[in-house]
Amino acid sequence: MSAATTSSRRPVYFDCDTGIDDSMALAYLLASPEIDLVGVGTVSGNCSAAQAARNTLDLLHMAGRDDVPVAVGAHDFIARKFDGGVPWIHGDNGVGNVNLTTAPRGPCRQDAADLLRDLANQHDGALSVVTVGPTTNIATALAREPGLPSLIRSVTTMGGAALVPGNISAVAEANLGNDPEAAAMLLGASWNCTLVPLDVTLENQLFEADRQALLSAPTALVRAVGAMLDLYFDFYVPFYGLRSCALHDPMAAAIAVGAIRAARVPAVEIVMDTGSGPGRGQMICDLRGQRLGPVDQPGARHRVVLELEAPLGLHLIERLTRFNPPEALK
Amino acid sequence: MSAATTSSRRPVYFDCDTGIDDSMALAYLLASPEIDLVGVGTVSGNCSAAQAARNTLDLLHMAGRDDVPVAVGAHDFIARKFDGGVPWIHGDNGVGNVNLTTAPRGPCRQDAADLLRDLANQHDGALSVVTVGPTTNIATALAREPGLPSLIRSVTTMGGAALVPGNISAVAEANLGNDPEAAAMLLGASWNCTLVPLDVTLENQLFEADRQALLSAPTALVRAVGAMLDLYFDFYVPFYGLRSCALHDPMAAAIAVGAIRAARVPAVEIVMDTGSGPGRGQMICDLRGQRLGPVDQPGARHRVVLELEAPLGLHLIERLTRFNPPEALK
Numbered sequence: 323m324s325a326a327t328t329s330s331r332r333p334v335y336f337d338c339d340t341g342i343d344d345s346m347a348l349a350y351l352l353a354s355p356e357i358d359l360v361g362v363g364t365v366s367g368n369c370s371a372a373q374a375a376r377n378t379l380d381l382l383h384m385a386g387r388d389d390v391p392v393a394v395g396a397h398d399f400i401a402r403k404f405d406g407g408v409p410w411i412h413g414d415n416g417v418g419n420v421n422l423t424t425a426p427r428g429p430c431r432q433d434a435a436d437l438l439r440d441l442a443n444q445h446d447g448a449l450s451v452v453t454v455g456p457t458t459n460i461a462t463a464l465a466r467e468p469g470l471p472s473l474i475r476s477v478t479t480m481g482g483a484a485l486v487p488g489n490i491s492a493v494a495e496a497n498l499g500n501d502p503e504a505a506a507m508l509l510g511a512s513w514n515c516t517l518v519p520l521d522v523t524l525e526n527q528l529f530e531a532d533r534q535a536l537l538s539a540p541t542a543l544v545r546a547v548g549a550m551l552d553l554y555f556d557f558y559v560p561f562y563g564l565r566s567c568a569l570h571d572p573m574a575a576a577i578a579v580g581a582i583r584a585a586r587v588p589a590v591e592i593v594m595d596t597g598s599g600p601g602r603g604q605m606i607c608d609l610r611g612q613r614l615g616p617v618d619q620p621g622a623r624h625r626v627v628l629e630l631e632a633p634l635g636l637h638l639i640e641r642l643t644r645f646n647p648p649e650a651l652k
Numbered sequence: 653m654s655a656a657t658t659s660s661r662r663p664v665y666f667d668c669d670t671g672i673d674d675s676m677a678l679a680y681l682l683a684s685p686e687i688d689l690v691g692v693g694t695v696s697g698n699c700s701a702a703q704a705a706r707n708t709l710d711l712l713h714m715a716g717r718d719d720v721p722v723a724v725g726a727h728d729f730i731a732r733k734f735d736g737g738v739p740w741i742h743g744d745n746g747v748g749n750v751n752l753t754t755a756p757r758g759p760c761r762q763d764a765a766d767l768l769r770d771l772a773n774q775h776d777g778a779l780s781v782v783t784v785g786p787t788t789n790i791a792t793a794l795a796r797e798p799g800l801p802s803l804i805r806s807v808t809t810m811g812g813a814a815l816v817p818g819n820i821s822a823v824a825e826a827n828l829g830n831d832p833e834a835a836a837m838l839l840g841a842s843w844n845c846t847l848v849p850l851d852v853t854l855e856n857q858l859f860e861a862d863r864q865a866l867l868s869a870p871t872a873l874v875r876a877v878g879a880m881l882d883l884y885f886d887f888y889v890p891f892y893g894l895r896s897c898a899l900h901d902p903m904a905a906a907i908a909v910g911a912i913r914a915a916r917v918p919a920v921e922i923v924m925d926t927g928s929g930p931g932r933g934q935m936i937c938d939l940r941g942q943r944l945g946p947v948d949q950p951g952a953r954h955r956v957v958l959e960l961e962a963p964l965g966l967h968l969i970e971r972l973t974r975f976n977p978p979e980a981l982k
Contacts, residue, residue, distance in 0.1 A: 492938035601931035608822035
């Protein structure tokens, strides 16, 4: 699982605000033979960018992957200060108040935007980008290197609410809604993004039996994820009516890896509402004309995932519980 | 069916941009024993306010109801000029290019906002308002008479798209989206509105067999509605995949009459996007927290219809085909 043995795998840069479901997505990426995680950047969202980096370093250490560079990214958003995150969802430390094994290293000196730019140059068009937090680091990287899109193979972003209510306002989802200006830069750049909105992430859940399976997994990393879900499940009780959780970030990871495919993923016009009105932070997808089946709009560059070919939960649990590389802490 | 015999019926003011489905709604109101249509105001939308008044006068004449006052309302919207309507949907004359029997009278001297105000005063708290076009006249009436809400029993408005795509933009529906400032005034006034959005109106259709039933009806008015549907059905072929139509305006009428009830109609925060961004004209309903069942938000005054107890089509066809008052043209 070291970098030397993974050269045939697709390189992936992961941008996250780790976060319980970010932790699941990170573990999933580490457990996925299709890709090689070559770098992680963090951003404020579920917790601060610094805390997210600490969490990511520890999780990587538990997987025996102290080789993966972790860069701290934006603490504040483009148009406003970070306000402390959502400890009532992700715990005071972002990972459900679970104590992770402390990694022996710290983040790299570069910030996340520079790490992304360097990795993009290094991998020369082969790098896939997966974002599961506010896209502030991506916006910064685009500002510093406008030619970035030509160096990137694919962008997969967990964010937005197309035809379902938002989760930070009636219409805004947290990742894109916390930094609408950054999301607008992501969508305005000349790459083709795949958006993974609440419409699908809320329809894919883990339940208590899944959590128990994670708690019995052979690696300490996956058991820690199972432990984190205790708090996360509590948060979702009023929403789903039972202990369970949505699979926001793991879904973006699974779509990017290619192990789970979208059944309905039309290319449509997607823009951000960056105004100051009640729609601020909304990802507006033009889904007119889709009633009789998915239709790609002429000229549309971005795709929005509206339905999966298969439920994510089973696949995720299988992959995480079978994850057992020799270098991982047991 | 004359005014003298209808005193026990609830008085209704109807504000419309007649329009094929407006014509259906008008015929339905005339055929409904629960209410008495005491006045009609017209507004530009499907066609011009003047053309809508002409159509309404003719339709009322065909029903033997030359007693119902018809007032021309706003030609232009608050923030922009009327641009000619949608002849490719409703025909060059607004009523599917069908020739109606010409009424012997013209509209009243008042404009629609003044007619509404006078009727509200006259009926002293008993008047129900049904709007199926842009709400420009209602906004004008509110501006002239801020105390109007206290004189009105109920407001039922066809408009908005809550969790489905809009029909004039990705998120805006024609009635509210053509005049967002007027819709904001409607929603800002101190009455309780019932919004009937595309979410439900698109899920209730008429089909060719229904049209044939209308074409065989005993009154000329209802047969004319059947004839109009020929063009209207054409428009909907790309949307539904077959000749049929949505029941936008008749649904607001049926909800207001009370003959069809909503199964899911939560009271939620509803605001208009009156900005200049991509969300302009969107009716933003805060439908968070509704997954486990309808929940009224504390303090919310307006309700949004998301599901009916029974399909509208059958009820509508029954009422229209049985409509046969002695005064109607045969």
